[in-house]
Amino acid sequence: MEPDFVPTSFADFPEDVQLCILSFLTPPEIANFSCTSKRFVSLCRSDAKLWYALCDRRWGSKTQIRKWGNGKICYRLLYKTLSEWESLIGFWRRSGQRSTSSSVAAVATVARPPPLVVFEWGPSFVAGSRVSPSQDGTYGVVKSPFLWMSLSPSGEPVNFVDSDGKSGEFDSNYCVDSIGKTDLIPVDVNFMGCTHLVVEENIGLGCNSHRNGFRRSSSSANLCSDEEEASGSENGTFGSLPDRYMSEMYQHFANRTSPSGSGASRRQRKREKERQGKRKWVAEHFVKITDCSPTPSRPLQGLWKGISDCMKLEFYLVTYDEIGGIACRRVGEPADRFSGSAPVFWTSKATFTEPPFSQDETIMYHSRMHLHPIDEENYMFGELPIENEPVFRILYINSSYDLLIPDLAGTTATDRRNEGRIWLYRDGTFGFGFLQDNFIIDLKHMALNGFLH
Structure with a gap:
């Protein structure tokens, strides 16, 4: 006959085991747990033990928590501050x-x-x-x-x-x-x-x-x-900010309508001028760029970098909309009036063409030159042929200013509408190009595992 099983109480664990278990809880959960027994109140209030364990588990691999505030601040305050700043x-x-x-x-x-x-x-x-x-x-x-x-x-x-x-x-x-x-x-x-x-x-x-x-x-x-x-x-x-702006607006109009408002308004404007000076x-x-990395369902999403047709490195942001469309824009200062609004490429339907590809599509891809950094071109020039990346899937795209600026419809700006392709590679990167061009802009990851690449 097997002996009866005797459950182990949380209080029977050594303190270091208790701290390890509690470090997985959130502050509200710890507050609720401290109400279960008077003997656990001191443990939940222990700054050097429990709150240090909480900080160390959550941020110990990212920052040196013992050095914040020259090591003179309590870990409970540090936990609260880092929780706020983590969203940055x-x-x-x-x-x-x-x-x-x-x-x-x-x-x-x-x-x-x-x-x-x-x-x-x-x-x-x-x-x-x-x-x-x-x-x-x-x-x-x-x-x-x-x-x-x-x-x-x-x-x-x-x-x-x-x-x-x-x-x-x-x-x-x-x-x-x-x-x-x-x-x-x-x-x-x-x-x-x-x-x-x-x-x-x-x-x-x-x-x-x-x-x-x-x-x-x-x-x-x-x-x-x-x-x-x-x-x-x-x-x-x-x-x-909203409360402060409302207060300033109220004070501004009150000064303008009150009998003695002219003098008060002048004094306020003088103080504001001195403050601005x-x-x-x-x-x-x-x-914030919330979706800056690709996912299995959104393989093009995120921040990318690539050598553009002017042979300069550009940053690109690819976003998906709620109806399945994809837009890619440059992240940079607008060079002209419309560059901040126009997509580099755009498609209303993110449906990829799967292999095997037609002969026309294969020729279209292999007949185009890939834009690479200057040092890579010098290394390859006249020496070894550049092997094209193996294509995993193909997506049809276009680009048009009047997609986002309806007033431009029917003008010369609409001549910029181009049909093109996205070639998704097996390594997760991709290249894009338009039918009227003979080159492909290959895009690389901006960041991998949270670090700039």
């Missing part, structure tokens, strides 16, 4: 035109910065870097850090930008007191919703203008203080 990691693109008007024109750079930005974990900070194509005719990518986000020993966020891009790699030893002694500019990093980011100068850092330095608007997920969490507030933090950084808006 990845690729973003600048939205809108960077203003050069008003008093900030004197400090605005002549050359516009690259529109593509990538956020990555550092040893004890999050760094934002501008990403641009190399100018040497290769597939190389240039990464220039410009935004740095970390925590002071007191647990306050410390964010600043390098407007000139001359500081190189950021040093993890910067703190609030040292920012004023450098050319770096303190900024606030604000989320407007989940995928819209605003970086604006914090000219009142010494006056503690923003306690957190990293805020979300009331339209996004709540990132409120402990007191607000306890009270169950669902309206966002005080001072979020102190600014060294023009606010920039960024939109």
